[in-house]
Every structure is written in structure tokens, then in C-alpha cells.
Amino acid sequence: MSYIAEMHIVPRTALSAITEASTDPKRYMDTLAQVSQGSFLYRYSGSVLITLLPVLQMDYNIDLMKSEQSLANQLAQATGATYIVILTTQEKTYSEQLQGDNFEASKLRTSFEAFNRVDVPEAGEFMLDGIRFLKAGLDKLSEDSVAVLCVG
Numbered sequence: 001m002s003y004i005a006e007m008h009i010v011p012r013t014a015l016s017a018i019t020e021a022s023t024d025p026k027r028y029m030d031t032l033a034q035v036s037q038g039s040f041l042y043r044y045s046g047s048v049l050i051t052l053l054p055v056l057q058m059d060y061n062i063d064l065m066k067s068e069q070s071l072a073n074q075l076a077q078a079t080g081a082t083y084i085v086i087l088t089t090q091e092k093t094y095s096e097q098l099q100g101d102n103f104e105a106s107k108l109r110t111s112f113e114a115f116n117r118v119d120v121p122e123a124g125e126f127m128l129d130g131i132r133f134l135k136a137g138l139d140k141l142s143e144d145s146v147a148v149l150c151v152g
Helices: 012-021 025-035 046-060 069-079 088-094 105-116 123-139
Strands: 005-011 038-041 082-086 145-151
Touching (some): 005 123, 046 123, 069 082
16 A cells, blocks of 8 residues: 655644644645645655654664654544654754665665565665655754654
């Protein structure tokens, strides 16, 4: 199954507006577009990120799935997508570790194939691109913002 993945950099002060708008999908999307300080669209299937996040956690000790859980859960329940709200403290911890030269496409491919039980020759490159996607979002965070990652 193919999913779209996007990340929005959002001011912390706008989180309550996003939460309130989440009960109405159109209002939510309009609010997110209004408050977003930048957005990134992952060019491959978001299902790659659904694999990459636990691989980063288990194999590299990079846990981006620690999230502002209450907001992530509310957004997921309202929209049916998967959400992770990445906080600034995570950016400082993990941005440097997400340098592309810290990862090998062949090892990422092996992890992807083991996780999904499929043979995908390009999986390592897809995962490397996912790492670049995540790093680009983390690098845009400030003390006053969070990254809202949506896969759905």
C-alpha cells in the first residue's frame, strides 16, 4: 500500500489551533497551511518511513517516534493518518546522527527487506532519501517550533 508522507514545521503557539481544527478535515488542512512555517513532501511512498522510523530506533538508537503523544493521537484519530510530533529536543539530539554518510544503503535495504519480508532492490536508496527528508525537517526546527510528520 502506498502512503503520502509530509512534514510541517509549526510554531508551538499554533498547536492549540491545530488541535481544535482537527475535528474537521478541511478546517484542519486550512489551519495547517496557514500556520506552517515550511513543509516537506517525501517523494517515495510513506510506507518507507513507516519502516525507517523503527529501523532508526532499533539499529541506530535514533528514536524519532517519541512524540508529543496526546496531539499525535488526537490528529491520528481525527484524520485516520499516522502522526508523529517531533520536538526540538529531538532535533538537537538526532540531527547530527542523521548525516547521510552514517548510513549504508545496503544495510538499510537489508533492514527494510527483513522488516517487510519483501525483496526491493531500491529500498536502501529509498531509506537514505527518507533519512535526508527527516534531517531536512529537523534542521528547520527552532526552540519555538515542532515538526508535525504525517503518513497517511
